[in-house]
């Protein structure tokens with residue numbers, strides 16, 4: 112049994128069933144997540160007999176690190192091999208005192224956004240709690256960039272479609288005996304799975320980021336196909352509701368700017384109108400498209416990026432153009448693509464070809 116797959120209550124139950132007091136769970140979690148100790152024999156404030164029990168019954172297994180590649184800007188992309196041979200990616204981004212870990216939640220992604228390298232790989236399965244925590248543990252204790260201060264669920268996958276494990280993962284991020292981060296410093300990024308945005312608001316309201324990309328349903332249907340199921344009207348209503356519980360009192364909207372597709376002044380205007388119609392306190396992250404092998408779009412010119420940003424700023428919204436970090440190691444936004452045993456019909460490829468033709 113992998114200890115990383117246990118929630119705190121499950122661990123407490125296991126220990127109590129084996130004659131130990133409940134607080135042993137917190138002691139073990141502290142050794143593991145705060146001190147980075149994986150060897151039970153080194154957990155010196157535990158009784159020898161309990162350490163023997165732990166070594167006999169449990170292991171602490173993180174996904175195998177098969178590569179860590181440093182970009183010229185200091186970002187490091189990690190490749191992890193899972194038990195079935197599939198490969199997932201995480202990125203750690205140091206910036207001043209801040210160290211941000213970008214964690215994956217699924218092997219591939221079923222949402223299939225047309226500009227995304229992960230979506231392009233297809234979908235295999237949800238990551239287990241242990242596989243998600245394992246990425247965080249490895250980044251925190253094996254990389255030489257300092258302790259992680261911020262976590263973003265923006266790696267491979269749609270985190271809200273792995274809700275059960277996401278919720279438990281978030282608890283570990285916030286728990287004092289594990290990573291102890293504030294809710295402001297933990298961000299879930301979603302393509303807009305409306306029912307789970309509403310659930311997250313109640314269960315664990317951390318910072319929220321929405322992959323928006325367009326303020327127009329017709330175009331968003333093409334860029335983010337889940338928009339056909341949860342169109343902008345539903346998504347914006349859910350965002351408005353989330354604001355009451357959001358730790359930052361604003362929601363971040365990400366827009367990958369695609370040359371000639373969604374990067375005009377009119378596109379920026381439509382987005383600002385959408386925000387004002389639904390009373391959303393928004394902040395924008397503009398992400399110039401990162402080309403990847405097999406991608407069908409181009410990166411816009413600086414002039415178009417600037418024009419888009421200025422329109423949003425003119426309407427009163429903080430809008431930053433995200434520095435593309437790690438793009439020389441294919442670790443930038445929308446570029447993460449491990450090795451995925453795609454289980455989705457290849458029908459989606461022909462859909463993409465159609466979009467490419469229209470463009």
Ligand code: SF4
Nearest residue numbers: 220222223224227230
């Ligand atoms: S952008 Fe996010 S939701 Fe869309 S396909 Fe990529 S990983 Fe999935």
